[in-house]
Amino acid sequence: EPEVTQTPSHQVTQMGQEVILRCVPISNHLYFYWYRQILGQKVEFLVSFYNNEISEKSEIFDDQFSVERPDGSNFTLKIRSTKLEDSAMYFCASSEVQGFYGYTFGSGTRLTVV
């Protein structure tokens, strides 16, 4: 069964450093998403991406965040200057269409900022 692949599974970084989280969505999917889950809390929407541009973003997705699809397969989330409060699990997801069946999540990247 097709799956969304995220790397790395765990990343530790120092406060103020830049991190790039990587995702390979399912190949025929057109919509890509990043979500964040702070430990013990709900899963929060960050950004959606379609046709090589951001289609929607949340208040959390401020200027320190950016997303990119550098080639035909990868989808990345960059955090420019990490803060302690950025420590969370970051999930990538993709879907063939929006609104209906078929949102698939990757297994997540646990980011720890020290």
Added chain:
Amino acid sequence: AQKITQTQPGMFVQEKEAVTLDCTYDTSDPSYGLFWYKQPSSGEMIFLIYQGSYDQQNATEGRYSLNFQKARKSANLVISASQLGDSAMYFCATTPNKLIFGTGTRLQVFP
């Protein structure tokens, strides 16, 4: 904007019994989807079941069924014949575009 409410922070159920996890939603969109995901302690998000707003029948997937009551805006998950491996966090979510999640219910299945 969409909103999901899960009022049960934790639930206990005995193995082999059925359990219902509550979910209510709020949306102004006429067309939307309702989803349930399972998150075990390992952290991944596992899709369980989907219900479309125009679906006439309640969705079922093996031991999972979704009790969809559109007028009451509820989309409760029913797990029949609980197993120890069902112990996890369960999240309800809705679209029409991005998924919006509730706060989750931690289910613990005991022998």
